[in-house]
Amino acid sequence: MALHHFLLNGQTVSLEAPEDMPLLWVLRDVFGVTGPKYGCGVGVCGACTSHLNGHAFRPCIQPVGGVHGQRVTTIEGLGGGEAPHPVQQAWIDEDVAQCGFCQPGQIMAAVALLQSHPQPTDADIDAAMSDNVCRCGTYVRIRSAIKRAALLLRASPRP
Template sequence: MPKYQFLLNGKEFEVDVPGDMPLLWTLRDVIGLTGTKYGCGIGQCGACTVHVDGSPVRSCLVTAASVDGSEVTTIEGLAEEDRLHILQQVWVDQDVAQCGYCQTGQIMSAAALLKEKPNPTDDDIDEAMSGNYCRCGTYVRIREAIHTAAGFYDAS
């Protein structure tokens, strides 16, 4: 099997998987990082959102081969050592989650949004977060949490 190398959460990683294996399953079943979730497998739910070279992607739709040489960040790599990302802290403080299954994907999409737009409007949030489904209906708190986090966000 071919080998692919990428920078995963700041560390060099090499995986030996079929080239068409989605990044989602490479992360979950091969590498063992299970914070990235399987929801639909067709890019409709957003539970598998990760960053590839800084942009949010649905990891069920990109292959291991396609991220060869790229920088991949998953939810496990969002905090810096014991410093939570501001979104993670606000998500805890404001008790956003219910079942919690979609929330890692929600946070990864929101993190990409804040990087691009540190002070997003409601319309910015609607657009950036529209690909992330929450079955529990936590959208009200997701929106509030993004606004709260934006108030603290240091884009540097």
């Protein structure tokens, strides 16, 4: 067992765990962060998508030993309630969620896309979101929400 320290949604956290323990288990079982979901466990469905140092990644395949001293952000770290992130607001406005299981991962992937492509084309959106599975098939609304979020972000950029 090793001692691990990292920033989780803006707070420094520490735990003792094996180096190879999947970060998803640490997030959910140790710290009670339930936004990232277990879908496939092999990094292909996107249900657990979060950010590592501002870039989308899959904590189901990321060992906790690989995030020591780094910044991990889950959907809980974006915003919500009284102050949703523009992507979260666009998801609400476009009524994207059906079952909601995949939506935290979808939103985190969309935030990463908009950071690198502030005015994404349909092709950009399709390419960025192709690895995030939505079993309810809300892909048309996801695309609309991403376009709405791009407009919201251009109208009032976030720090």
